[in-house]
Amino acid sequence: MKKQQKVAHGRAKKSLGQHFLVDPHAIATIVSAVPRGATVVEIGPGRGAITDHLRARAGALVVIEKDDQLAAHWARQAEEDPRLQVAHGDVMERLEPVVAAHRPQWIVGNLPYNISGPLTALLVARNLEGGMVLMYQREVAERIAAEPGSGRLCGGISVISRYCWNIDTLLTLPADAFDPPPKVESAVLRFTPNGTCFDQRTFLALQRCVRTGFAHRRKTVANNFRGLCNDAIWQQCAIDPTLRPERLTMAQWMRLASTLPPA
Numbered sequence: 304m305k306k307q308q309k310v311a312h313g314r315a316k317k318s319l320g321q322h323f324l325v326d327p328h329a330i331a332t333i334v335s336a337v338p339r340g341a342t343v344v345e346i347g348p349g350r351g352a353i354t355d356h357l358r359a360r361a362g363a364l365v366v367i368e369k370d371d372q373l374a375a376h377w378a379r380q381a382e383e384d385p386r387l388q389v390a391h392g393d394v395m396e397r398l399e400p401v402v403a404a405h406r407p408q409w410i411v412g413n414l415p416y417n418i419s420g421p422l423t424a425l426l427v428a429r430n431l432e433g434g435m436v437l438m439y440q441r442e443v444a445e446r447i448a449a450e451p452g453s454g455r456l457c458g459g460i461s462v463i464s465r466y467c468w469n470i471d472t473l474l475t476l477p478a479d480a481f482d483p484p485p486k487v488e489s490a491v492l493r494f495t496p497n498g499t500c501f502d503q504r505t506f507l508a509l510q511r512c513v514r515t516g517f518a519h520r521r522k523t524v525a526n527n528f529r530g531l532c533n534d535a536i537w538q539q540c541a542i543d544p545t546l547r548p549e550r551l552t553m554a555q556w557m558r559l560a561s562t563l564p565p566a
């Protein structure tokens with residue numbers, strides 16, 4: 304690995320969710336979840352807490368960074384390291400083209416918490432050969448990792464995240480694992496393929512279905528799907544329509560999504 308320059312960077316920017324990871328055990332756990340030699344995309348390298356170790360481990364590393372000053376730092380590093388590439392910009396726009404161009408096996412990131420929900424909806428809508436290791440605010444991680452049907456924590460994001468992923472929690476972290484410390488605890492989730500062959504139409508149908516199904520989470524599914532589902536559909540899908548959406552299993556969501564007419 305080429306010599307790594309220290310990042311010249313001023314105060315952490317709240318607007319970019321900059322809470323830099325300083326806990327060595329957390330850094331080692333995240334990095335070692337990625338196999339040596341893999342092609343990796345890192346979202347938000349920041350000052351390099353994870354990046355510097357990933358550079359030594361990955362076969363190729365592409366970092367996506369929105370902060371101008373940090374992106375410029377990584378661009379300078381990339382000039383001296385052919386295995387490192389930089390995409391400067393908003394991950395919400397850059398993710399698709401970066402994934403299409405580099406075909407990563409793994410995606411890693413201590414995610415900016417302000418966009419972690421919509422970003423996860425983008426991330427789970429693909430199949431990677433390897434997987435993803437992502438840091439979230441703890442409550443968000445618990446919702447994403449909740450098993451469909453398991454109750455209160457389960458929401459639309461839990462269902463779409465399980466379409467083609469197994470999810471396990473690698474770490475939970477206190478606020479002082481970061482500088483500056485956030486006001487919340489954090490957790491790291493590992494996503495690994497569950498063997499489902501990703502199909503865009505099926506995924507979009509599932510996404511539409513859970514949006515409707517969780518529109519009012521305290522209502523029954525009969526109410527949320529009023530006008531869209533009749534008794535025959537509930538029977539065909541083997542779903543009790545008096546249940547709340549948080550009680551439907553993954554198999555039931557899949558059956559319902561494939562039974563509803565396309566939008």
Ligand code: SAM
Pocket residue numbers: 319320321322323324325346347348349350351352353354367368369370373392393394395412413414415416418
């Ligand atoms: N990976 C570093 C670490 O663990 O110390 C930094 C993590 S910090 C929580 C989030 C990083 O994402 C910051 O570097 C921030 O500038 C970057 N970021 C924030 N919003 C972004 C966006 N929309 N697109 C790309 N990067 C973003």
